[in-house]
Structure formats: structure tokens, C-alpha cells
Amino acid sequence: MRFLKNVFSQLHSFVLWLMFSAVFWGWIFTIVTDAPAEEKVTVYCYVSEIRDKDLAVALEENRPEGIRMIKVHPFDYVMMNIERMEDGDIFILPQSRIETYAELLADADGGAAAGNGMDRGDMSDSMDGSDTAGGGVDSSAGFRIYDAASDAGGALSYIGYGDEDYYLFLGARSVHLEDGKALEVARQLLDMK
């Protein structure tokens, strides 16, 4: 009884400490589980379901040399805020959303440059996009990662796609366009079961 009375008399201290702990260690873990843009590849997925952590772990198993971390985030993670996704290296978008996020996406030239001589056809012929979705960037600049008609796609064990085609794009401001590392991870995504 005395113990409970004591606890209740200092409840504010206990609650404050709990809040401090959560905020402080949240901040610390955000720092330690992140890496500079040069050492990580960030993937943003506009999909209905995703096992983001498992997908990141699977991609990290064969990560490109010099890459320490692969981050996979659903669009909800940044509340659909375009500015916060500017550093994205890879985007997976449904066809209907390509125009909305066009400014984030590398165009066909950018994608080809990123390939270091490897054109999109080398990636996955069956998944190669061909439909035009309007805007400066269209689906022809991306790689079709999911075909709704045949229900075939990349990383199906990790990503629950909707009922339209999905395309994978490289980020327009990705620091890994030149070194080809974003494309290496994109290839893994496209070939992943």
C-alpha cells in the first residue's frame, strides 16, 4: 500500500522518464540505423502491403559493394511528402501514380545512364514497361515490376501489389545513378521471388 502511494506521488516523474527514454533511444536508434546517402540505397514503395523490414534484410544479403544499408519505406512513412522522398534511389509506383510523383523519377535517359551501358532490356525483358502514363516521365522510363494481368512480378513474397501494373523507377536525385548501385538493387528487386 505504501509502495503504491509512493509510486502515485511520483507518477509525473515516472511518466516523464518513460517519455524521455522513448524519445532519446528512438533518436539514438534513428542515428545508428541510418547511413550517409552514399552508403545506403533507399527504396520507396507505393503499395498496399509490404514487409519492408524483411525486404530490406533480403536485399542487404546481396547488397552492392560500398553499400552499408538498404532502407525500404512505404510511402506512408513520409506521409506522401514529396520533398522528404527526394533522396530516394528507387521508387515502386502504380501506373496511376507515376504522373503525381514524376519529379522524383529519373527519366529514360537518366535510367540508361545509370545502367552504365546496360539498357533496361537487360534487366528483365518480360517486365519491361511500354505504356505511357503522361507527364515528363512515363512508365517507359521505368521497369514494369508487376503485371496485373498475369499477376506476375518481382518481390511478390514481400510486396502486396494492387490491381494495376506497377513500375520501378530510379530516383532523379539518387546519388547512385552514376555508380550503378541503385540499378543493382533494382535488378535484385525485379528478379526477387
Add this chain to the structure above:
Amino acid sequence: MTVQIMELYSDSDMSRLGRKVSVWTRTLCGVAAAALAACVIMAATANTANAGRMELGAVATSTVAGWFVIYCGIFVVSRAKRELAHAKMLKQETRERVEGTVTVTRERLAIRKSIIALRVDVAGSAGTKRVLVTEQKGEALAKAAAAGVSAVYTAHGYVAAYEVTV
């Protein structure tokens, strides 16, 4: 028949309190250091696969250890420190003798940032005088009062010693 003056806080009480403060302070520092080390290890070994679990572990460890340190810091160490400071004050201050029948009441006074005291009524020929005794020594004084205490010695209104006739 001889009159004996019994000190509420003996020298052994004082050294026991001093030891209590020192042992608990070291224990709490140890708990805090161990919890911090555990959290740092969890942060250092975090990777993409286990980051969530490690963060939860660090928050839980730090929270529980912090609660333990806060609770014991306030209710054990601080109270023992205050009691020790109070006992030292009782030893050093000038005392006043109050004669009469001593009754230790259950009325508890928690003085902010100070000790917890019980009210003591000393009923003498000139009326009843109200003094205080530390909660920790309240029971000892009550037992002595039941056996027969003829007077108490107070410092700043707190009982420092009592007089028994043997």
C-alpha cells in the same frame, strides 16, 4: 531509582544511516551504469533485421532501470540522507526539556523536502505541548512511552531524547 536519558539516535544509528546512504547511492549508480551499458550494446549491435527489437529493448531497459533509480533515489536515499541530517541536527542543537505524559499519535506530517514526522503530545502540568518525532523513531518512542517516559528533550520542536526512570 535513577533517571536515564535515552538518545533517540545513537551513534550506531548514525553510522547505519551513513552506510545506508553510501550503499544505496553506489547501488543506484551501478544499476544506472549497467542499464546504460546494456542500452549502448543494444544500439551498437542493431542492424536492419533486429533494429525494432533492440530499440524496444533499450527503451524498456532504460525505462525500468530509470524508474528503479527514481523510486529508490527519492524514497530510500533522499529519505535516509534527510534523516541523517536531521539526526545530526538533533545532536548539535540546544535542547529543551518538556516534562509530562508522552503520547505518540498516528498523525503523520510529510514535510516537503524534509523528513516525515509523527505528532507527539506531552501532557504536563502547564498543559499539553505538541512536539514531533521522526516516523522512523516514532515506534521506539511509543514503546518507551508505554513503559513510562517522564520527559522528552526537544531540539527545534523535534524529540531528540527521552527520560526514563529505572
